[in-house]
Structures are given as structure tokens and as C-alpha cells.
Amino acid sequence: MSESVVRDSTPATVPAERYAAGGIDWLLVVAILAVIGTFIRAIYFTPVEATQGPAQKIFYVHAPSAFVALYLAFALVAVASALFLWLKDLKLDRVAASSAEVGVVFTTVVLTTGPIWGKEIWGTWWTWDARLTATLFLWFLFVGYLVMRGAIEDRMMRARYSAVLGLLGALLIPFIHLSVYLFRTLHPMPIVLKPSAPSLPPGMLHTLLFAFGSFALLYVALLRFRYRLAAARDELDAREGA
């Protein structure tokens, strides 16, 4: 092992006020308005699905949340973790931790909205279907990640351990998928991100794409917000330690 110097690329001279909770986080405001717009559009201006009825509308919350959690939040945790082990910059650790926390929130939304829809359409709150099981274990994995962060006092150790766990988690996801898919699956198959053209009428498709966009924006806003909190905490610790 070469010597590893952990550094924090945020300059120490940055005044704490920069992170202070004064002022309004306009990005967050815009993101929340966009999500509210999505809800209004989905409820009032999108056709009701013929066989599923109004229950199908939960799809405009469920699918974008899953997209954000899996493809944005947890992907970023893996990338930031790998980069941390390489560059040893605490900034990357804060990005990974923030993204994991926001990702857990979105996964919780997925795991809450799914059963509500499932009760109406499948007749059961929960079933040990491949996708449900995989999502549940993903949730457990990242909740474990957050629990572990809380259990380590030393800042540098917390960063290193989290990066190792974040990276191993990324390796684990394909295996969980593989093993649960060897069971049969009951979940509706992808209807937008699939090789052939999306099989959704234009009215619904546009609402869904709008939902993807607004949820992604909400993710970015929450990530930024959470990152600032992490940076402020680190700075507080540094000042108390000094």
C-alpha cells in the first residue's frame, strides 16, 4: 500500500455561513413545485387506464421513484465510493453518504406505493416476486450502510468503511437480481425502458416522462441540500476538534 492521505478539497477557510440554513434553497423550491405539477397533471390531465382504473395513477410516483433510487442515487453511491478509495477526498464521501440517504427515501417511497397499488390490482399487499424482493434487499443494504455510518466515531474510518461497503453493494446488486429472477416474476414488465418502442399512449407517456424529470430534479435538490448539511457537520466537527 502506498501512503494514503485523506484530504478534504473543500477549503478550510470557507466561512460556515456559506452552509448556514439562511436564505431559501431555490432549487428545492422549484423541484417541489415540479413534483406538485406532476401530481396535478397525473390526477386531472391524464387519461384513466381502462382495466386498472384510478389505481394505475400511483405508477407516476412509483416508477420515477424507482428510477431515481436505482439509476441515480445508488449508482452515484457506487461511483463516489470508488472515487473516494482512489482520490481519498472527503468531498466524495459526503456525496456518497448524501446520495445513499436520499436513495433510501426514494426506495421507501417505492416500497410504500408498490403495496398500495398491489392490494388493488393483485389483491395482496406483498408478494415475494423477484423485483419486490430485490428492491427490499437493496433497501436493507443501504439502511445497513447508514446504520454503519452512525456506528463509527472516527471520520476517516467512517469514510473508508462506507466506500468499501458502497462498492461491494454495487457488486452485490447483480447477484441479488440474478438469484431472485431464477424465481418466477409477477411484476409488470418494463414499458418505457425496453428495446422496442414504449407501449404507453402518448398522454400517459408524457405524464410519466414529466414525472421522471421532476423526480430527478427533486433528487438533485435533496442531494445538494443533504450535501450541504454533511459539509456543515464536518466543518463543525473540525472546529470543535481544533
Add this chain to the structure above:
Amino acid sequence: MEPSVLSAALLIARKDLAIEFRTRTAFFSAVVFGVLGAAIFYFAWDPTSVPALDLAPGVLWVIFTFAGLLGLQRSFNVELSDRAIDGLLASPVPREAIYLGKALANLVFVGAVEVVAILAVALFYSMPFGTHVFALGLLALLAAVGLVAVGTLFSAMVVNTRLAELLLPVLSLPFFVPIVMPAAQATAKLLAGRPVVEVAGWLKVLIAFDIVFVVACTLAFPFTLEE
């Protein structure tokens, strides 16, 4: 002269096994836990509606997992007293060798617990022996390698945290899903007398998991040590 990674790993494994062999506390606790678990699980189901043999694979793998965790917990705990880990780190062996040695000792430990647990479950659940002994043994070995690869790394990590005893299962169990699920499914098929071909898919999952995580955990281990 620096010893090679492999011989250093063997040396560390021998040291750990010698400690365990002289005290035998962890092994006996794990074995008692396993046999006790097998007995208690029997009463968790109505034996008139579910045949004991149908429960056996699940019981077996749940017991392996938890008994394995008991042993893994100890792996780096023994290095805490008198900060023995500092001695290991100061010794002229590659960091990877420390991990591999620890993992090897754990593999022997988990393997020994597996043997006793299989016998206990076979006895209590009238498991038919004979048909696929070799395939079952291979299955148990592949699963144990995966369990130990991930568990040894996490054991090194949680030992430095608060909540160590609780954190090891919380971190490890999601990683054990792609081990326990194929192992239990394949065990069920083999015990039902199905041909080995039918479990080839599950065996492939286990082999892939073992390769990926032995390599990944060996590479990741140096990052978990204090500099």
C-alpha cells in the same frame, strides 16, 4: 526475506486455528447453537401439514448462516486484546495475506460447524443420505466460501465500531441472500432426488459469487485497516 502471500496466509490461518483449538469456546457455542436451532425450528411448523423433510433445506441454511456469523464475529475480536492486530500489521506480510489467512481459518471453522449442523438436521428431519452426497458437499463448500469471503471483511470492519455484534448481521445478511437462496433451493432439489443438472444454474450463481467476492474483498481489505 518476505514470505509469499500464500505462506503468510497459511501461517495466520494456523495461528487462528491454534487459538480456537486450544480454547474451543467459539466452536462449541456455534455447534450447540446449530443443534439447538435445528431442534427449535422443528416446533415452529405443524408437523402434520408440512413434512419434516420439506423444512430441512431451509432450516439447514438458516442455521449455517447464523452459526457462521457467530464464528466470523470472533475472527477479529481475538485481535483486540492487547491490540494484537498491531502486531499483525507490523509484521512483514502483505495486508492481503492477513485477510486470506483469516478467511481460511474462518472457512475451516464454518466448514466444521456445517458438518455438525448437517448431521443434526439429518437426524432430526430424517434427511435421506446417499443420493447426492458429493453434490451436497460441493454446494456446502461453495456457499461457505462466499459466506466467509464477505463475512471476514465485515468482521474486520465492525470490530472497530460501536454495536459490533449487531452490525455484522445487519451488514452481512443482504450479502448472504445470493448465497442462501441458491443453496437452499439446490439443497431442496437434491434432497428430493432430482438430477444434479437441475441445480446447475444455482451452482453457477454460487461459483460466480465466490469468484467476484473473494477477489473484491481481498482487494478491499487493506482499505479497512488503520494506516
